[in-house]
Amino acid sequence: MSSLLITHIGTLAGLHPKETLLLKGKEMASLPQLQNAWILCKDGLIEDFGTMDQLPEQLPNELESVSAKGGFVLPSWCDSHSHIVFAAPREEEFVMKIAGKSYEEIAAAGGGILNSAGKLQKATEEELFETAALRLNDMIKQGTGALEVKSGYGLSLESELKMLRVIRRLKESFPIPIKASFLAAHAFPLAYKNDHAGYISLIIDEMLPQIAAEGLADYMDAFCEQGFFSVEETDQLLSAAAKYGLRPKIHANQLSVSGGVQIGVKHQAVSVDHLEATDEAAIAALADGQTIATLLPSCSFYLGIPFANARALIQSNVPVALATDYNPGSTPSGNMNFVVSLGCIKLKMLPEEAINACTLNGAAAMQLSEQTGSIAKGKRANLLITRPMSSLAYLPYSFGQSQIETIILNGKVQ
Numbered sequence: 353m354s355s356l357l358i359t360h361i362g363t364l365a366g367l368h369p370k371e372t373l374l375l376k377g378k379e380m381a382s383l384p385q386l387q388n389a390w391i392l393c394k395d396g397l398i399e400d401f402g403t404m405d406q407l408p409e410q411l412p413n414e415l416e417s418v419s420a421k422g423g424f425v426l427p428s429w430c431d432s433h434s435h436i437v438f439a440a441p442r443e444e445e446f447v448m449k450i451a452g453k454s455y456e457e458i459a460a461a462g463g464g465i466l467n468s469a470g471k472l473q474k475a476t477e478e479e480l481f482e483t484a485a486l487r488l489n490d491m492i493k494q495g496t497g498a499l500e501v502k503s504g505y506g507l508s509l510e511s512e513l514k515m516l517r518v519i520r521r522l523k524e525s526f527p528i529p530i531k532a533s534f535l536a537a538h539a540f541p542l543a544y545k546n547d548h549a550g551y552i553s554l555i556i557d558e559m560l561p562q563i564a565a566e567g568l569a570d571y572m573d574a575f576c577e578q579g580f581f582s583v584e585e586t587d588q589l590l591s592a593a594a595k596y597g598l599r600p601k602i603h604a605n606q607l608s609v610s611g612g613v614q615i616g617v618k619h620q621a622v623s624v625d626h627l628e629a630t631d632e633a634a635i636a637a638l639a640d641g642q643t644i645a646t647l648l649p650s651c652s653f654y655l656g657i658p659f660a661n662a663r664a665l666i667q668s669n670v671p672v673a674l675a676t677d678y679n680p681g682s683t684p685s686g687n688m689n690f691v692v693s694l695g696c697i698k699l700k701m702l703p704e705e706a707i708n709a710c711t712l713n714g715a716a717a718m719q720l721s722e723q724t725g726s727i728a729k730g731k732r733a734n735l736l737i738t739r740p741m742s743s744l745a746y747l748p749y750s751f752g753q754s755q756i757e758t759i760i761l762n763g764k765v766q
């Protein structure tokens with residue numbers, strides 16, 4: 353394999369020691385940097401880095417050299433929460449929202465998740481793969497270098513398997529690490545509207561065994577929310593998933609305080625996601641713990657719901673990650689640059705905190721921080737080169753505009 357040397361880096365940022373796998377509380381404000389630097393990538397991994405006055409004398413054969421022209425080099429974005437496999441966008445709901453309807457009202461009127469499920473059930477695996485691949489290509493161009501993707505628009509054995517097989521194909525076809533979460537507990541299908549126990553049994557007795565047998569999921573997810581899955585139902589689902597070794601990454605406290613955070617912590621969730629509605633008890637349940645609070649500010653932005661209280665979480669020494677939540681209903685955007693900006697502008701995170709939340713902590717929320725999310729020797733060479741910027745803060749400050757000039761995945765310029 354060939355090697356890549358990036359020279360004339362104005363600032364190389366995100367140099368956490370390799371053994372640092374998760375940042376909590378105050379640690380999140382530190383993003384170690386080196387000025388006037390180079391970095392060498394070999395066989396897809398970061399081989400070494402240093403300052404320009406000490407360029408290595410011995411360089412590998414077959415070396416490609418790129419100048420960063422004074423720009424920043426950062427680790428690629430790690431987007432730990434997305435729903436990019438779906439059959440069709442839902443811009444008719446967008447217009448309903450403009451006219452004043454809430455997310456819950458649209459769902460109750462036959463829109464929402466069930467609308468997407470109806471369309472997905474009719475789509476072929478091939479169509480779903482092609483459209484998800486287009487979305488993923490766009491996300492990669494915007495700097496995403498690791499991704500989690502959920503099922504949850506299937507809501508039947510056949511269609512959930514179809515979605516998870518599409519995610520498996522994405523894993524096999526793209527040069528970035530991808531994790532799959534099983535989210536059949538996203539909404540009750542109409543046929544089970546008055547038979548919640550029947551749908552829970554379908555998930556536990558039929559879907560989970562087959563998904564586990566085929567190794568189609570890395571995590572168990574559930575939408576723990578009023579009108580969706582109760583705390584008791586979530587508890588039952590997470591206990592069943594644990595028997596197959598699937599740890600939870602769940603939707604909690606999006607529209608109301610649901611108790612989802614506490615049930616996630618009880619089941620050692622890797623992350624509890626959303627948290628737009630958060631009370632002191634939820635923060636106390638996460639304080640000083642290992643469960644990551646994954647906040648999704650572009651969902652708040654799009655739905656016009658409150659932004660999560662990132663400051664209170666950081667203050668309570670909770671590890672915070674940021675992700676897109678890319679999906680057709682609540683966040684039709686997979687742009688992590690915008691998430692970094694919203695993290696600063698709306699969640700009042702410092703630029704260093706927002707970048708750590710979108711890189712190392714995002715990687716940790718997919719249990720990938722041993723291989724990606726920071727710049728350390730031996731980690732995967734998934735990097736971004738920006739235009740020259742006056743400071744790190746310029747990146748979130750210039751919201752809506754990409755500063756990314758070059759994408760490197762596995763040590764290769766894309």
Ligand code: NIG
Pocket residue numbers: 464465468575603606651677679680681682683
């Ligand atoms: O994370 N909240 C549940 N799931 C998605 C929205 C799904 C949809 O509206 O299609 C979310 O926001």
Ligand code: FE
Pocket residue numbers: 433434435603677679
């Ligand atoms: Fe989501």
